[in-house]
Amino acid sequence: MTMPTPDTIVAISTPRGYSGIGVVRMSGPDSLPILTQIFMPTAADGFNDRTAVHGKLVDRDGRILDDGIAVFMRGPGSYTGEDVVEISLHGSPVILDAAVGLILASGARMAQRGEFTRRAFLNGKLDLLQAEAVVDLIESKTEGAAREARLRLDKGMSSRIANIASTLKDILAELEAHMDFDEDDENPAPDPESRLAALISEFTALQRSVDSSRMHRDGIRVVIAGKPNVGKSTLFNTLMGSNRVIVTPYPGTTRDPVDDFLVLNGMGFLLCDTAGMRQEPDPIEREGIFRTQQRIDNADIAIVVLDGSAPLDQEDEKVLCTCREKASITVLNKADLGLVIDPGHPLLQSTAIPISAKTGFGIQDLEEQLRMTGSARFSSDAGSLLSSWCVQPLASAEQHVKAVLDGLHTRSMAPEIIALELKKALEYLEEITGERADDGILDRIFERFCIGK
Ligand SMILES: Nc1nc2c(ncn2[C@@H]2O[C@H](COP(=O)(O)OP(=O)(O)OP(=O)(O)O)[C@@H](O)[C@H]2O)c(=O)[nH]1
Ligand SMILES: [Mg+2]
Known part of the structure; x- marks a missing residue:
């Protein structure tokens, strides 16, 4: 069976918008013939393999649309393994669209998502795991x-x-x-x-x-859990450095889980604020607590928040028990009001960190602990993820x-x-x-x- 001859594809390779330069890319057997139709080199020596050529983008009537730099890369030594052309022009969507229009009129077709890399894969330039690494890198x-x-x-x-x-x-x-x-x-x-x-x-x-691999790509899933009113949402906002979620003095404020991406020293965390867990909630709160439970189950790390200014009660114990099987960090919040819980209390899984989500006290210690717990969860074998x-x-x-x-x-x-x-x-x-x-x-x-x- 013979492989069908590939056609020539074109796409704008830079993000849409206004920028210093934008790049139009072609791949396929007609890349060079099409380039010679639409791009007039300034110097007489034409297009040589892997040589940047200054010139003008011209339409069929010879009108100059822009000037820029074109590079021709002969296959199979190119990214896709086929003849490839990249034209850098001024980064205006109008100019880049016009360039693509000229190329389409010359017989190329629009590339599909990832088609350049798919061709590279089909031509044996990279395998499937490397192709995935390309998209993960981007x-x-x-x-x-x-x-x-x-x-x-x-x-x-x-x-x-x-x-x-x-x-x-x-x-x-x-x-x-x-x-x-x-x-x-x-x-x-x-x-x-x-x-x-x-x-x-x-x-x-x-x-x-x-x-x-999932943790590297999407962030380590961290759930903030605790009974109502202990300061989970306040802590979420403090860690995120914004007023992202609602805080009130009334227990049962948060209902739906809320996620946001947090970066600490180059490590990504998907932080989740949840509804407070308590017995006998109303029907709406019950659904919120059900969702909290799901988030705890799926989390890589749980931050268990206790109100350190009040004695431990049964509801706190229940939350501690729910998170017992997980990698978890316990914090004693509201330390600014004075701590009444001993950080070394036997019911706590490990020594708790006293913090005040309101004043920022202890937050650096918590961040440090998060980074350490996060590192321990990662495979140390970077570059070997699936x-x-x-x-x-x-x-x-x-x-x-x-x-x-x-x-x-x-x-x-x-x-x-x-x-x-x-x-x-x-x-x-x-x-x-x-x-x-x-x-x-x-x-x-x-x-x-x-x-x-
Ligand atoms: N003094 C003091 N008050 C705090 C601290 N953290 C939170 N609070 C207060 O505690 C109350 C409850 O805070 P939230 O962050 O809404 O508590 P929550 O755990 O999200 O509550 P639910 O969403 O109802 O489960 C608010 O009045 C906050 O201002 C703290 O560190 N110190
Ligand atoms: Mg809340």
């Missing part, structure tokens, strides 16, 4: 997330998957060689048990990295490897079946790197991109 909200995505782009993750695949292929080759010489004592049966067992630990480490869609193929690959291990253990599996199981495990790994990914997975990944990337 969308990164913190320095840490950008650094992590950048490392991933340099193939950290793909080589780990490739190492597993290579071990499986080696074992498969040994097994098949042995099957060809059956009954041959000169050729002892391969014993891959220890190598397969090592792969199981690698699978476990990879599964752990999925959670870290997205959640990898969980299923990873688990399936592991299942097939485990089946082989069990079979070897009980000596109950025929070599042909072992080979079959190993091949299945390999297929799932190839789904992750994209060698075997179906269109559904590709669409889902490339839909996350902006047009022009």
